[in-house]
Amino acid sequence: MSPLDDPAVTPLRVAVLGAGTVGTEVLRLLEQQRDDLAHRVGARLQVIGISVRDRTKDRGDHVDPALLTEDPHALVREADLVVELMGGIEPARTLLLEAMAGGASVVTANKALLAQDGAELYEAADAAGVDLHFEAAVAGAIPLVRPIRESLAGDRIQRVLGIVNGTTNYILDAMTRTGAEFDEALASAQRLGYAEADPTADVEGLDAAAKASILASLAFHTRVGLQDVHCEGITSITADDIAAARRLGSVIKLLSIVERIDDEDLGERISARVYPAMIPATHPLASVSEAYNAVFVQADAAGSLMFYGQGAGGSPTASAVLGDLVSVARQRVHGGKGPGESNYASLPIAPIDELRNGFYVALTVDDQPGVLAAVAGILSSHGISIATIHQEPIGASPEAGGVAGRDVRARIGIVTHTAAESAMSTALDDLSTTAAVVAIDSVLRVEGE
Template identity: 60%
Template sequence: MTSTADDGDRRGAPAPGADRPVRVAVLGCGVVGTEVVRLLRTQAEDLAARTGARLELVGVAVRSLEAERDPVVDRDLLTTDAATLVEEADVVVELMGGIEPARGLLLRAIASGASVVTANKALLGTDGPTLYRAADAAGVDLYFEAAVAGAIPIVRPVRESLAGDRVTRVLGIVNGTTNYVLDQMASTGLDLDEAVKHAQELGYAEADPTADVEGHDAAAKAAILASLAFHTRVGIDDVHCEGITGLTAEDVAWANETGHVLKLLAIAERSGPDDGVVVRVHPALVPLTHPLASVRGAFNAVFVEAEAAGELMFYGRGAGGAPTASAVLGDLVTAARHRVLGGKGPVESSYAELPVHPIADAVTRYQVHLRVADRSGVLAQVAQVFAGHDVSIETVRQARAGAVGAGTADAEQAELLVVTHAATDAALAATVRDVGELPVVTHVLSVLRVEGV
């Protein structure tokens, strides 16, 4: 209770409780911000009962006072003076996105004694440690459940529920836009551009889908999850990132032909003799027998492997105003309860300081799709290159060129689909490079990693 009294002294006002509400400021009034305001209004009594005090919305910071707003947002609460607003609140909810001015405003809020709730994965992935240190020094909460996978409760379970366990791997679909696009390509035969356009028409993709389709959004979330799971600071620059822009309808057709589905995966795992960490985002073939293969549309799912708990999967809507606002309100209630009753949430745990390795050190499997001359001895030459890099071949499938997916079968050429056993990414990449230089190989059509085996 001491911290609650100190909060009151620092602000020149009584601590939140039965006689004074918890003052809440919201930064940003887009889709999620509007939904947060709606829930604060329509669920006021329930939120007060769960918190122990009424939640009072003291202001909503926006870029323009003239923009059209949902009627649920009281225009008298709108302000363009975010800097002053954050100093008047007990809890600041940041839904602006981007690095600045969000970072400066949150640091200002923390310095004034306010707890912070944010959905800003880009900021946390880029400079989370600055916020963690500031919140810890000020003795306030920093919550960010909504920054990863929308409504899915994944941050709190990894940070708190699994705090007594040893997480070995996190494997997830954390971007609903790309999952919807790949699902459409698989189910309707659309090519990538058509599927992205369809996603935009339905509101699943932004007008500029770059952050989604190039993997940047997933990479920021992967950095956050890796930091939590392995008690090690992982920034977005530590994450190997490949998007889905290179995938074709033929890749999707071959995936289906071989009993897989294509997903954009975020993977964080322990690797190597020094128990280091590798964090990567890239398209991957997932066997139809794996739980992640059944995640359809714009849904997200995160698969966690831990030594004691075993395999856990968290599934749900990963984006949208209402789902994301649900996660924000959960954090807000927790932070507000701490203001009323005392106490503080968990701080950053980076004690392990594990080395973060490049993707070259990751152990994975490849599916290599080659177009080759259709004559005897070709497979032997290909296999010899694989053996030279100590990469074991699991299966080889041959078809007439163009027999699967688009195109016309070619009597002079064949296609080989080679699936490897597990090896380091460095060895696999070198193998593909050297195979592509063989005279009998006319084209390396695609190289995809295989995960979840």
């Protein structure tokens, strides 16, 4: 007998916490695909309640008002499966801990919570013998958590590198397309719904860093929290930087990079970092536009894999949530437990100072004889060798301290060969105290070459 008709098959009770864009879409798909999901799970999924902050708000056709509740604590006590889509740390954290302590398996899209309190959540899941799934927390609809956690479980991952924040990608894309400054591009992204009213988490790189911490934890079997991720956002990227990138045949993308580093003396360590970087315009990531995400995974045996798709939005995120929901529901019906935390490797985190990178450095200098030699000399004294250098006068203007018709300042753009981050850091200190250097305008990593 099919699980749809068999009265002996008890439906699984599902609590949905949050009915925003993703929650509403999850509820719509649960309704629209109810028979399909019952077949795939082996039991019906019955939504027993939807917790919201305001029960009186209209939420469209797919949210049954009779199921709305403002008491999520009572709701999770009654559930077999809890889908958390509220976002934020509290009350999401307490509710998930209550749900798991009560024996419910949990699906969440909450990257900030996982990055901050992942260890506590995993321990609670383990103690209760329940599942904790979070495919939707990284790269929206793109299957990435499951492939890294399961498909590559027999391989050794070296590096995960990608674009995992759609908002910043949209903004950088707009700056590249239109020549706009950051503020204009952000305002346009906000008008179009690609950026939130408070864009901090996106533009400061925190959202990408939370995702990097999740990816690093999975890839390297090590606890990696948000505090372990070196994080730089895109707020200081200028139209000049974008133009310089174009001149160099590159584009600027906000990258999340997690990496295994083998060092003869220091042994095996890992690095997790988020920063805007110049990548060649011919690199596959360069053509990832607007709110799309793309992630490369390199592993010893598998080689290089790429995953591409929509990284955000109601439907794509709901797809990932429902995939997880079917998984945890199947485990309920068929017994057993999905993969839990794997942190046996406990590799140390290499500080950013100890890494090596190519750099792009833009300086404003006094346009006088010997400046270029001085700049090159400072870099060289720190063991940094120059790959390309470009100097052009800055149009004379009273602001620039110039005299009409005569250029007194110049812009120097330098691309270095691979150099130690620490060497670059002290070289920049030296440059900043060099009389002829008026300003260090930009420092960007160069990746993907």
